[in-house]
Amino acid sequence: MKKFSWRKAALVAAVVPMMALSACSSTGGKAVDSGNAAGGGQVAGTDRMKVALITHAAAGDTFWDIVRKGAEEASAKDNVELLYTSDPEAGRQAQLVQQAIDQKVDGIAVTLATPDALKDVLKKATDAGIPVVSLNAGESVSAQLGAFTHFGSNEQLAGQAVGSKLAEQGFKHPVCVIQQQGHVGLEARCAGVKAKVPGTEILYVDGKDMTSVQSTATAKLQAAKDADVIIGLGAPITLTLLKSVTDASSSAKVASFDLNADLAQKIVDGAVLFTVDQQPWLQGYMSIDSLWQAKRGGFKLGGGQPVLTGPTIVDKSNASDVLKFAQQGVR
Numbered sequence: 001m002k003k004f005s006w007r008k009a010a011l012v013a014a015v016v017p018m019m020a021l022s023a024c025s026s027t028g029g030k031a032v033d034s035g036n037a038a039g040g041g042q043v044a045g046t047d048r049m050k051v052a053l054i055t056h057a058a059a060g061d062t063f064w065d066i067v068r069k070g071a072e073e074a075s076a077k078d079n080v081e082l083l084y085t086s087d088p089e090a091g092r093q094a095q096l097v098q099q100a101i102d103q104k105v106d107g108i109a110v111t112l113a114t115p116d117a118l119k120d121v122l123k124k125a126t127d128a129g130i131p132v133v134s135l136n137a138g139e140s141v142s143a144q145l146g147a148f149t150h151f152g153s154n155e156q157l158a159g160q161a162v163g164s165k166l167a168e169q170g171f172k173h174p175v176c177v178i179q180q181q182g183h184v185g186l187e188a189r190c191a192g193v194k195a196k197v198p199g200t201e202i203l204y205v206d207g208k209d210m211t212s213v214q215s216t217a218t219a220k221l222q223a224a225k226d227a228d229v230i231i232g233l234g235a236p237i238t239l240t241l242l243k244s245v246t247d248a249s250s251s252a253k254v255a256s257f258d259l260n261a262d263l264a265q266k267i268v269d270g271a272v273l274f275t276v277d278q279q280p281w282l283q284g285y286m287s288i289d290s291l292w293q294a295k296r297g298g299f300k301l302g303g304g305q306p307v308l309t310g311p312t313i314v315d316k317s318n319a320s321d322v323l324k325f326a327q328q329g330v331r
């Protein structure tokens with residue numbers, strides 16, 4: 001595995017923690033706002049700019065609350081009006097990008113879970129002179145689609161990290177649960193696990209329906225008696241898989257990707273073996289801050305390469321320390 005110490009140094013130098021802005025919506029995710037509220041510390045004296053953050057988030061997925069919290073803190077510091085929108089359906093996400101172009105934003109940060117659906121509209125953005133960065137998903141195609149950098153975890157390496165850890169612990173028959181078929185990042189995670197543990201099986205579920213996730217995983221564990229560990233690719237999915245293990249009276253252990261406070265507590269309690277955190281707060285923060293830096297001085301963070309925010313293993317040895325930050329909504 002290659003070392004990227006200079007990327008880590010860039011992250012440390014650029015991140016300045018600020019007070020959080022937050023609001024709740026009836027759907028369980030954050031309510032849309034413009035990021036106008038003042039945070040702690042000094043606000044940049046640069047001219048007000050408008051930045052769109054467009055993700056493929058599904059309603060109620062707490063992962064995206066963490067991404068958004070980082071983006072809001074950067075916006076407060078950088079005198080940025082933040083326009084946050086999301087849609088898990090690729091065509092509608094493309095429409096949101098077009099909407100941002102029509103609003104003549106000063107920058108676009110976008111997730112590339114389904115890059116083919118976004119390539120045409122992102123070309124319109126770059127042709128219009130709007131700088132673009134990508135985050136979370138689509139590292140391998142980010143530059144091709146016009147983004148000057150990408151913030152996220154290398155998902156293949158993250159999957160291999162999980163696979164290596166499972167192999168070290170003697171697991172041979174994992175079930176890797178993908179909640180959105182065709183999502184390039186999720187597919188890469190499970191491919192990475194399988195590269196280290198060839199006996200890995202893939203199970204596709206509908207991540208928008210947790211009742212369906214639970215029943216589908218329960219049926220799989222009942223049928224696959226040799227399954228010794230089941231892996232969720234997001235904290236809400238993993239927490240649901242814990243119920244499936246109980247429903248199936250299975251002896252399978254549970255491992256995960258990503259993190260929230262509830263999952264961190266499950267790791268502390270020993271109910272979940274470990275998770276691989278991609279540190280989404282950094283993805284949101286750095287995406288907005290890098291666009292501000294690009295306008296402030298023409299800076300292009302990353303030197304033409306992706307800036308890695310993970311993978312980072314959270315297990316019994318460090319989960320208690322991480323839990324306090326997860327409870328603050330930044331891990």
